[in-house]
Amino acid sequence: MADVGRSTGEVILKLERISLAFGGVKALTDISFDVREHEIRAIIGPNGAGKSSMLNVINGVYQPQQGTITFRGQVRRDMVPHQAAAQGIARTFQNIALFKGMTVLDNIMTGRNLKMRATIIEQAIHFGRARREELENRRKVEEVIDFLEIQHIRKTPVGRLPYGLQKRVELARALAAEPSMLLLDEPMAGMNVEEKQDMCRFVLDVNEQYGTTIVLIEHDMGVVMDISDRVVVLDYGKKIGDGTPDEVRADPVVIDAYLGVAH
Amino acid sequence: MSETMETLPRVLLHQAQVRGDQPAIREKDLGIWQEWTWRQVADEVRALACGLAANGFKRGMHLAIIGDNRPRLYWTMLAVQALGGVPVPMYQDAPMAELAYVLNDGAIVYAVAEDQEQVDKLVESLDEVASLKHIFYDDPRGLRNYEGLVALDAIQEQGRAFDRAHPGFYERELAAGKADDIAIILYTSGTTGKPKGVLQTHGSFLMVGRAGCAFDRLGPRDRVLCYLPMAWVGDYLFSYTQWLVAGFSINCPESGATVTTDLREIGPTYYFAPPRVFENLLTQVMIRMDDACALKKWMFRTCMSIAKRYGAELLDGRKVRLVDRAKYWLGNLLVYAPLRDVLGLSRIRVAYTAGAAISPDLFRFYRSIGINIKQFYGSTETCGYTCLQDDGDVKLDTVGKPAPGVELKIASNSEVLVRGPMLLQGYYKRPDATAEAIDMEGYFHTGDAGYFDDAGHLKIVDRAKDVGKLANGALFAPNYIENKLKFSPHVKEAVAFGHGRDEVCAFINIDIDSVGNWAERRGLAYAGYTDLAQKPDVYDLIRGYIEGVNAELALDPALSSSQVHRFLILHKELDPDDDELTRTRKVRRGFIADKYRILIEALYAGRASQHIETQVKFEDGRTGMVSADLRIETVTTYPAAAMRKAA
Numbered sequence: 001m002a003d004v005g006r007s008t009g010e011v012i013l014k015l016e017r018i019s020l021a022f023g024g025v026k027a028l029t030d031i032s033f034d035v036r037e038h039e040i041r042a043i044i045g046p047n048g049a050g051k052s053s054m055l056n057v058i059n060g061v062y063q064p065q066q067g068t069i070t071f072r073g074q075v076r077r078d079m080v081p082h083q084a085a086a087q088g089i090a091r092t093f094q095n096i097a098l099f100k101g102m103t104v105l106d107n108i109m110t111g112r113n114l115k116m117r118a119t120i121i122e123q124a125i126h127f128g129r130a131r132r133e134e135l136e137n138r139r140k141v142e143e144v145i146d147f148l149e150i151q152h153i154r155k156t157p158v159g160r161l162p163y164g165l166q167k168r169v170e171l172a173r174a175l176a177a178e179p180s181m182l183l184l185d186e187p188m189a190g191m192n193v194e195e196k197q198d199m200c201r202f203v204l205d206v207n208e209q210y211g212t213t214i215v216l217i218e219h220d221m222g223v224v225m226d227i228s229d230r231v232v233v234l235d236y237g238k239k240i241g242d243g244t245p246d247e248v249r250a251d252p253v254v255i256d257a258y259l260g261v262a263h
Numbered sequence: 264m265s266e267t268m269e270t271l272p273r274v275l276l277h278q279a280q281v282r283g284d285q286p287a288i289r290e291k292d293l294g295i296w297q298e299w300t301w302r303q304v305a306d307e308v309r310a311l312a313c314g315l316a317a318n319g320f321k322r323g324m325h326l327a328i329i330g331d332n333r334p335r336l337y338w339t340m341l342a343v344q345a346l347g348g349v350p351v352p353m354y355q356d357a358p359m360a361e362l363a364y365v366l367n368d369g370a371i372v373y374a375v376a377e378d379q380e381q382v383d384k385l386v387e388s389l390d391e392v393a394s395l396k397h398i399f400y401d402d403p404r405g406l407r408n409y410e411g412l413v414a415l416d417a418i419q420e421q422g423r424a425f426d427r428a429h430p431g432f433y434e435r436e437l438a439a440g441k442a443d444d445i446a447i448i449l450y451t452s453g454t455t456g457k458p459k460g461v462l463q464t465h466g467s468f469l470m471v472g473r474a475g476c477a478f479d480r481l482g483p484r485d486r487v488l489c490y491l492p493m494a495w496v497g498d499y500l501f502s503y504t505q506w507l508v509a510g511f512s513i514n515c516p517e518s519g520a521t522v523t524t525d526l527r528e529i530g531p532t533y534y535f536a537p538p539r540v541f542e543n544l545l546t547q548v549m550i551r552m553d554d555a556c557a558l559k560k561w562m563f564r565t566c567m568s569i570a571k572r573y574g575a576e577l578l579d580g581r582k583v584r585l586v587d588r589a590k591y592w593l594g595n596l597l598v599y600a601p602l603r604d605v606l607g608l609s610r611i612r613v614a615y616t617a618g619a620a621i622s623p624d625l626f627r628f629y630r631s632i633g634i635n636i637k638q639f640y641g642s643t644e645t646c647g648y649t650c651l652q653d654d655g656d657v658k659l660d661t662v663g664k665p666a667p668g669v670e671l672k673i674a675s676n677s678e679v680l681v682r683g684p685m686l687l688q689g690y691y692k693r694p695d696a697t698a699e700a701i702d703m704e705g706y707f708h709t710g711d712a713g714y715f716d717d718a719g720h721l722k723i724v725d726r727a728k729d730v731g732k733l734a735n736g737a738l739f740a741p742n743y744i745e746n747k748l749k750f751s752p753h754v755k756e757a758v759a760f761g762h763g764r765d766e767v768c769a770f771i772n773i774d775i776d777s778v779g780n781w782a783e784r785r786g787l788a789y790a791g792y793t794d795l796a797q798k799p800d801v802y803d804l805i806r807g808y809i810e811g812v813n814a815e816l817a818l819d820p821a822l823s824s825s826q827v828h829r830f831l832i833l834h835k836e837l838d839p840d841d842d843e844l845t846r847t848r849k850v851r852r853g854f855i856a857d858k859y860r861i862l863i864e865a866l867y868a869g870r871a872s873q874h875i876e877t878q879v880k881f882e883d884g885r886t887g888m889v890s891a892d893l894r895i896e897t898v899t900t901y902p903a904a905a906m907r908k909a910a
Contacts, residue, residue, distance in 0.1 A: 151521050
């Protein structure tokens, strides 16, 4: 009766020889890796290794100068974030990006934006299609609220919430978009042990319940080793390791990058 | 009552027949209150019962239920009872060891858990609990990869098929139930020793439920929020037995954290909460008042002082001058009604509190804003039903008169003894404990000490084992005196002495935060607890308060000898680490009397001060010595009769 045995599927996202530079600064150099359907894929590395840039490349915020991205069999180069969202990729941010003055409910509702078809006028008079959509979207949002156990703060303005809960709300907003792939940028940064445990459970639950593929950046090695299927290690914009948590942990290059070497 | 309604599931059937389309139970799910009518509940219970039968559950078996208040868990209770089985609700936050103990003690084969969290606990206990064979669950989330569990959905599915294949089965099972069958095993929380399973029959709970509903005129139009642990007798009485008997609706909150919001949305008419909950509600109001603007603060203060004078009088239906009525009416418009609304208590007809001493200020506050809060007294062994306060006959410090059908007497050692149809059948598998609790004449020994006041109200003063007698033979109830002293925000702990003595003396621990704050506002400098405790000004402050308590005690003929004659403020705070308090912060009387013998002698010898050295343990485990010269002061006491006249 014990715990999970996850099965991962086909490769759905393939990054080949990605390079990204800002002027003379090379953020990413020649990086290739892939993500399989239904897996939890971690990206780790020291500060400034290029982890967030990698996520930004995946969902189209940055355009890499070189390399190709293949998502579900489609090769793409120049893409903008809303196209990524339309393809089912949602994300959370390292520095929480929520509307602080709006309630939790309204914030999560914004995650449903892409699913709304009604025109602004229809929505303003709350009639016909707009009303139907609103009910349907609210139901989906309530499912997410229930899933992440944040019923008690439904009507609370986000700005008043402690940090750990804001992180959870951000995850809720990403989930409301019903993504097939979820990009999490340091979902557990700045949390205490208990909040981290909760968050781990939610990430695993999302993965299990909805079958969502998850790419996450995380610093806490305990967390990474516990929940991810495969790990990519970056250092100074280069890939220095790739494999299961156990393989990565045993890799001398990774140990050097993380713990430092005597020069 | 008619033959057909002698078990709880048959009462359900009756309700489904007479008010089938009325709401029986609601649950907030996905932000919306979902509703089931009595007929739907009866159907769901039937499917569950047949499903359990299809899984081998038989008459006389026990089924453990663990989780928050969920409709399906209440239905499971009914389904089990319909089959002649015995539900054993368990505390959802119980530690692993206690859980395993109860599962073993209760010979549990079947268990129903609310969700993954509870399932995990049951699964973990499997090594220790050999009897447990079947685990069913309500909420499937996160349980996809568990093996050997069955969802209640599936059980009901099987049940519907079983029902079709075995027509008449459910009716036969229902008809086989009798009033004196065991309906439930409720485990006592076990503050003393291991938990004990209390056996109660359908008959006793139905009697209590019916009497209680008649007493408070509860009917189908009432609403209850069921948020108390299902394993507790109060929940079983208020939101299960009385629900079935009166046919009102019960409402399951969305989660433990949303209770205050849900309370407001439902607006219950009948409400139970321990004093702690009422205190928290009030604290929240006060904190928000502190942030309000000056005008609002002024309005609140003015209206509350009017409420204090006339609110309780009006609630009790006593005469109030027209002009004062008008003032109260205005206050109600501006403050009390909006306040009741914010608290979610605007529809309350009857609210009860019990379980601990409620502070007079708190009790008066709620009554003064028009909330009919009352007290009762009961225990698991008496179906939570012994004494009740009637509307218009509410007193601050009593638990009311014996409830209809209850025989109550006071033993020579002041212990409260009760007899009646609500008594337990016994403790499960514990004939020794049963024999100890119920005497030859059939009286149950509650373990509480009390007495009747002039108006025939029962007053609980202490645990019977702590009660002693003064040298003149008068009752000495240390806990009662200590509680009265502790109602002051400045007094953190108090220990009263007096057994076998001529008079009562007391040790006091001041509350360092509250007294420290008081001292700062008066510009009184102090170095720490020991220094502050010995300031003459602080002694004056505490003495003034004790004199007030003495004046109150003088009013009560049974307790007027218990006035505090002399007191001292201890040089250190009583601490569980020094074994002076239990982990739950109860005073360990014997130990303290031993450790501070020299101080007690000084109190009774009439000395003005006493030097003492005490060893203390610091949090890091080191020990040190604290020494001080403690002042001892005398307090004014009042003659019982003279005080009467003055009042």
